Amino acid sequence: MTNELMNAIVSAITGAVAGGMVNLFLDKRKENLEDIKEKKKIYEDRPELQIIEYKEYIKCSAYKFKKECDINLFMTKMGKVSVENDIVTAHYNKDYFNEEEWCCVIYEFKNAGKTDIRCVSPVCTYKKDTMLCDVSNAKMILEYGWLSYSTMFDRKIRVGESFTTKICYHKDCIVSGMMSSIMFMCLEDCNNRFWNQPLFAPNNKIYDSYEITYKEYKDEYLPDSAIECFKKPWLW
Numbered sequence: 001m002t003n004e005l006m007n008a009i010v011s012a013i014t015g016a017v018a019g020g021m022v023n024l025f026l027d028k029r030k031e032n033l034e035d036i037k038e039k040k041k042i043y044e045d046r047p048e049l050q051i052i053e054y055k056e057y058i059k060c061s062a063y064k065f066k067k068e069c070d071i072n073l074f075m076t077k078m079g080k081v082s083v084e085n086d087i088v089t090a091h092y093n094k095d096y097f098n099e100e101e102w103c104c105v106i107y108e109f110k111n112a113g114k115t116d117i118r119c120v121s122p123v124c125t126y127k128k129d130t131m132l133c134d135v136s137n138a139k140m141i142l143e144y145g146w147l148s149y150s151t152m153f154d155r156k157i158r159v160g161e162s163f164t165t166k167i168c169y170h171k172d173c174i175v176s177g178m179m180s181s182i183m184f185m186c187l188e189d190c191n192n193r194f195w196n197q198p199l200f201a202p203n204n205k206i207y208d209s210y211e212i213t214y215k216e217y218k219d220e221y222l223p224d225s226a227i228e229c230f231k232k233p234w235l236w
Helices: 003-044 135-144 214-221 224-231
Strands: 049-057 071-077 081-084 087-090 102-111 117-124 130-134 162-170 183-189 194-199 210-212
Touching: 071 117, 071 135, 081 224, 087 224, 117 130, 117 214, 130 135, 183 214, 194 214, 210 214
Parallel strands: 071 162
Antiparallel strands: 049 102, 071 130, 081 087, 102 162, 117 183, 183 194, 194 210
């Protein structure tokens, strides 16, 4: 085989490999660009809660408490949490459950995004010392010492529709976050995606929604991770 023929073969092989590498790079780059474009579209079309009305009755004990909203929450501090025979029990101040001494804030939220919301789950983020529950379950949670950090509003909120949320507190125990939000409004949209939206209750402040995984949603909604932390305090 002559040197000229050998060089021609090597050049052909090198050219083919180089061309294949270039095509592979271009295909990969196209896929990445399409993936980025799709993620941007999902984010732009996400559900987004907007506060369109806010009423604060913190200094008016029992005032407006009887007003029923779509979501009716109670938030308070937990006392000691005990672990006995692998069972976690929360101890609450019984006085804080006296409804006649409750005050509240009331929000009206609008789905200002571009995707319908399948359900809304208010979730407490300060799981070490704060509880959140539906008002109708408060007495039962006190009696049995349950941990409670969330509830669910299982109703579709279409784009442009609104719903009301009332958060009740005992007048001597207004819980709030220090530098971060004390709760999330967790949203499941009609495309089976999940979103968190930090709410700085009892104030009139809410951040933009951002996407989370189903596992992250479940970890926020269920008390399982908090139960494990109470059993193994070094996990907090």
